[in-house]
Amino acid sequence: MSFQYKQAIVVRQDLKMSKGKTAAQVAHASVSSYLSAERARPSWAEAWLEEGQKKVVLKAPSLGAVLELKERADRERIPSALIQDAGLTELEPGTVTCLGIGPAPSEEIDRITGKLKLL
Numbered sequence: 001m002s003f004q005y006k007q008a009i010v011v012r013q014d015l016k017m018s019k020g021k022t023a024a025q026v027a028h029a030s031v032s033s034y035l036s037a038e039r040a041r042p043s044w045a046e047a048w049l050e051e052g053q054k055k056v057v058l059k060a061p062s063l064g065a066v067l068e069l070k071e072r073a074d075r076e077r078i079p080s081a082l083i084q085d086a087g088l089t090e091l092e093p094g095t096v097t098c099l100g101i102g103p104a105p106s107e108e109i110d111r112i113t114g115k116l117k118l119l
Contacts, residue, residue, distance in 0.1 A: 005048040007033060007055040007102040008113045010069055014062050015097060021090050022119075025083055025097040026057055032081035033100025040079045041104070048103030058116040066099050072112050078104045 009029045011022060037045040048054070060066045066082070073080040081100045087093025102109050 003051050003054040004106060005044060005051055005054065005103045006106045006109055007048065007053070007100065007104075008109050009033075009055060009057045010060045010066055010099045010101065010113065010116065011057060011119055012061075012063060012066055012097055013059050015091065015095065017090060017097065021097075025085065029081060029083045029098045029100030030055060032083060033079060033102060036081050036100075037079035037103050040077075044079075044103050044105070053103075054106075056113075057119040058113055059119050060099075060116065063096055066096060069101070069112060070099055073099075073101050076108065076112065078102060078108055078112065 007030060009026045011026060017025065034045060060069065070080060070082050078101060082096055083098050085091040085095045085097050101112060
C-alpha cells in the first residue's frame with residue numbers, strides 16, 4: 001500500500017526528555033496537529049485516517065530548528081501544532097517540546113522535514 005498522506009512529529013533533542021516524557025509529548029503533538037488539520041484541511045485529515053494514520057517521528061537539534069519548521073509549515077499552509085509542556089514533571093512550564101506537522105500529502109511533509117533523521 002502506498003501512503004499518500006502522513007504526519008510528522010519533530011522532537012527537540014536538546015531537552016534530554018525521558019522516554020516516557022517523549023512519548024507523551026509526541027502523543028500530544030499527533031492529536032493536536034490532527035485536530036488542526038481537521039479544521040483547516042478536512043479532506044486531508046479524513047484521507048489520513050482511512051489510510052491508517054501513517055506518521056514518522058523525527059529529531060530536531062534545538063528550539064530554533066523546531067520554530068523554523070513551524071514557520072515553514074505555516075508559510076506552506078500545512079496544518080501543524082507546536083507543543084508546550086505544562087511543567088508538572090521534568091520541564092519548566094511553557095517549554096516547547098515538539099511539533100506536529102500534518103496530516104498532509106506525503107510530498108509536502110517531505111519538503112519540510114526531509115533532511116531530518118528518524119528518532
